[in-house]
Amino acid sequence: MRRFILDAHLDLSMNALEWNRDLTLPLKDIRQREMNMSDKPDRGKGTVCLPELRNGRIGIVVATQLGRVTPYGSALSGWHSPQQAWAMTQAQLAWYREMEALGEMTQITNLEQLEAQLKLWNDESIPDTDKSIGYILSLEGADSLVDVSYLQRAYEYGLRAVNLSHFGPGRYAPGTKTEGPLTAMGLELLREMGKLNIILDTTHLTDQGFDQALDFYEGPVWSSHHNVRKFVPNQRQLSDHQIKRLIERGAVIGAMFDCWAMDIRFIDMVSDPWQLDIKLEKIVDHWDHICQMAGNSHHVAIGSDLDGIFGTEQSPWDLNSVADLQKFDEILAKRxxxxxxxxxxxxxxxxxxxRRAWA
Structure with a gap:
């Protein structure tokens, strides 16, 4: 029997609303519908839908809300006010609620619900095709929280993990491809997150912001989708110093499957994964490095980020859908x-x- 998988980073609602993908459909139907579309580079090349999650026995995911605020003059896409960004995250929440209404997804906010979802997926009398996908709600980049008081509102509808930053400048912390410390609002948000026992996701923080956040925050910490800077030497990946600090905190680091985060040779929208022979096994190099530092396998996992603004054109060439994560069973055994x-x-x-964070 194939193993159960928990994928700690999927942008499902963004794909549903901003890419206009009906994720209840088979993957071939989603791709077929996008065949003649050219508004985004990954049209017709998506890898994630709810049937493929079931096919891969990925019965629990950490699913995001995402609404970035971009300041005047920024080249990044995003919303022009926190209120617009908040409204987008509420539309994304409404999509998750619609999936729950259909029986496609089940929200997980506590240990009891977590164990119930695991019991469902361990029940061999029910076909996997009939099982719901459990989801833990995460906020990727905190820009959409209009002010810190909005965190309580988000917690009440089930938010359980937060990235302070995403790409570029952020209202709570600068993110990928920037430098600098957390903002005053960021420190205030960490204080409120601690009161609610919300998981801090360190992904996308600057080096300065990373150390500052870990020094300041006493609650649970993970890194949902991050690879190793030794192999891909840019600020988006984790340095050995950061990996050591995460291990000391009992954190888990989820590997991401975007080729530019796997192999330094890959250039977005230029390179071809097949020509560079970037395969799933490349991820094991990143896992190996962390396992060697930790002395065990307790701190590495999957946070695939598949369909996080890319598809098969920017994924390992031996991955056609998210269900191919099952291939790691054989790959890891051979290693x-x-x-x-x-x-x-x-x-x-x-x-x-x-279980430890929610005990």
Whole structure:
């Protein structure tokens, strides 16, 4: 029987609303509908939908809300006010609620719900095709929180993890491709997150912001979708110093499957994964490095970020859909990982983290 997988980073609602993808449909139907569209580089090349999650036994995901605010003069896409960004995240929340109404998805906000979802997926009397996808709600970049008081509102509808930043300048913290410390609002937000025991996701923080956040925040910390800077030497990936600090905090680091985050040779919208022979196994190099630093397999897992503004044109060439994450069973075994190690990477590390954080 194939293993159960927990994927800690998928932008499902963004794909549903901003890419206008009906994720309840089979992947071939979604691709067919986009065949003649050219507004985005990944049209017709998506890898994620709810049937493919079931096909891959990915029964729990950390699913995002995302609404970036871009300041005047910024070249990045985003909303021009916090209120617009908040409204987008509320539309995304409404989509998740619609998936719940259809029985397609089930929100997970506490240990009881987590264990119930695991029990469902361990029940072999029910076909996987009939099981709902459990989701833990995460906010990627905090810009959409109009002010810190909005965190309580978000917690009440089920938000359980927060990235302070995303790409570019941020209202709470600068993000990828920028420098600098957390803002005063960012420190205030961390204080409120601690009161609510919300998971701090360190992904996208600057180096200065990373250290500042870990020094300041005493609650649970993870890194949902991050690779290793030793192999891809840019600020978006984790340095050995950062990996060491995360290990010390009992964090789990989810590997992401965007080729530019896997292999330094890859250039967005220029390179071809097949020509560069970027395969799923490349991720194991990143996992190996963290495991060697930790002395065990307890701190690495999957946070695929598949369809996070890219598709097969920017994924390992031996991955056609998110269900191909199952290929890691054989890949890891060939690389000498034990059955226990593989189970840790597929789901057990995230589950252990959540049981500890939510106890």
């Amino acid at each position: 000498g990982y034990s059955d226990t190690d593989i189970a840790n990477i597929f789901s057990e590390n995230w589950l252990r983290f959540l």
